[in-house]
Amino acid sequence: MGRPPCCDKVGIKKGPWTPEEDIILVSYIQEHGPGNWRSVPINTGLMRCSKSCRLRWTNYLRPGIRRGNFTPHEEGIIVHLQSLLGNRWAAIASYLPQRTDNDIKNYWNIHLKKKLKKHQAIGAIFAPPPPSEPSSIIPTTAGAGHVDLHHDMPLSKDYSSLHPAACTNTAEVTHQLIARRSPFAATDGDSSSSSYASSVDNISRLLDGFMKSSPPHNNTADIKPSATEVNPLLSFNQYQYHMAGGTTLPTFNDMLPSPPPQQPALMGHSGYDEPRQQHQQGPLSPIEKWLFEEAAEQVTGLMDLSDGCCSVPMMF
């Protein structure tokens, strides 16, 4: 059978979304919830493809999204998961609920790939890490040479500017990290953001207000199943949210893995999707093992930070 068009191409508007369109879309989703995207342009009068509506919502308008300013820790997660899962951005995004697959994909293509290339070159000059390195034994789906590249991250000039270990002033590090992770930092500090980006933030804030005043079923955490039910790793993500300036502070028990481990990709694209197919079953145990270790490490890091000490993320 031929590939059907996703929508009637005639009269479909393309290009950047306007604030008015965003408001219409957000209002509609507030009322009806995400899903049934086919009906969205029909019912709202938006001259947009249903896919475009879904993309706009999942990538930019839905609450809880953190834009830009990837932390070194997030970098580490992305690099590591990419080495394990390959370019399965949706699966990787399931470990970073505040990030969209598109964002992660862009960040990978723009920043991380360059860094890895850089370090690959460095690795060709310097000796490889000893085989006792923890991640060296983790199997990868993306080629053996891929796994250990991130160990060289601190060598990157770019990265060293972010890495707490590269800073001697703890307060500076903390401030830096928090500033970079603030949900509003991108708007206030990112001069590269388009003028409309701030409008998106405004909409998001409006939406946040709506969500806060709405019954739980409208909340982000409720659109998708309780993450702690679906994915034991979300506690880890909650910690990340805390580190990002959020208010959720997990308990130590939250950091502990809760068996049996679920398939990470079950959270799906940006945390909203239905379970993805079996083909996303990857080497889960290594991932989970690593993330659990990571989470445990972060508990220590959290304590260190609260004590005014400069913690060093495990990844680098």
Add this chain to the structure above:
DNA sequence: AACAGACTCAACCGCCTACGA
């Protein structure tokens, strides 16, 4: 100040899979 090249990221495109008729 002006220009060119590099960079960033929002959005689109095309393919795939699930699901229902």
Add this chain to the structure above:
DNA sequence: TTCGTAGGCGGTTGAGTCTGT
């Protein structure tokens, strides 16, 4: 079982912005 459709995903693009000269 087959076909049509919707939703989802990864790759790619192009416009806007930034940076260096």
